[in-house]
Amino acid sequence: MDGADRRVATGVRGRRPLDGLFHRVAATVVHDGRGRVLVYRRPDLARVLPGHHDVLVGGSVRSGESYLDAAVRELAEEFAVSARPEESWREPRDSPDGPCRLAVHHWRLPADARLAPLDAEVAWHALRPLEELLARPPRPFNPVGRDALLRLARLGVLGTPGVPSVPGVPVPQ
Template sequence: MGEQVERVDENDEVLGVVDRAEAIHRGWLHRVATIVCRDTEGRFLVHRRPDGVPRFPGHLNWMLGGAVDVAESYEDAAARELAEELDVLARPRFVFKFLCRGAISPYWLGLHEVVVAEPVRPDPSEVAWHGWVSERELAELVRHQAFVPDAREAFHRYREGPIG
């Protein structure tokens, strides 16, 4: 049995527990928590995905994250993912969520922010390279580099300002 997630509806209400691979295959909505990391100077963390990962190998991303576990809140999932992927213990701040079209399948994306003042220790299975960039530099990367499509959509929504 694979990773279990909550299948949700168009209002982000739980319908049941399903295998995440099946949810993706069938296009069932589920939840994903993401984290945007900024340093004390306001720069954004950008990373490149490893070449060996099944989804978007070698692509750039400005978010970290993953599926929200069964009975887990977006906020708890964001904190867990931050610890797993960067070895940073912090409580990211919820910014907004939206129904993401998804390049692979649709899902609810909860975006969180955290200021990281300590060194990050990325998990090499998740992050092949990382660096800190200004918002202007990030906007350029989003436009002109191999960038994870869902992260591009989230960046545009983030720049538009808070939404429900």
């Protein structure tokens, strides 16, 4: 992808894109609508962010796939849920695989839904209060996920009105 998110070439997953090009990533923050957010820990042997805790469920967008289709696929692959998340924003970011275009989604977990980790990318998971994740995140924690939590809280889509008051946590711009 170029800087305007237009496809100009395809490559192999896990390899850095050619200079000046971006790969696409779709990620979803799962919440229960009552101020709790899904947090999970990646296995210690994961290729990307080993042993890190995160709130972004996602991965690379495949060739010919939309960001939304990738978000739906990743939620099904990693937690065995059928979901239709909503996209909140897209932005260029740095990633372990080089520059990317990140699409952040959010999805409200139905009260009767059960999350069942299905792949080797989830070592542990739980729903935790947003304020707890912002004030005392488990360590190590993906900083991009923390940024996404702050921004989604500011947008008011996580079941809490506005940004929680957490001492020492700046309000995102």
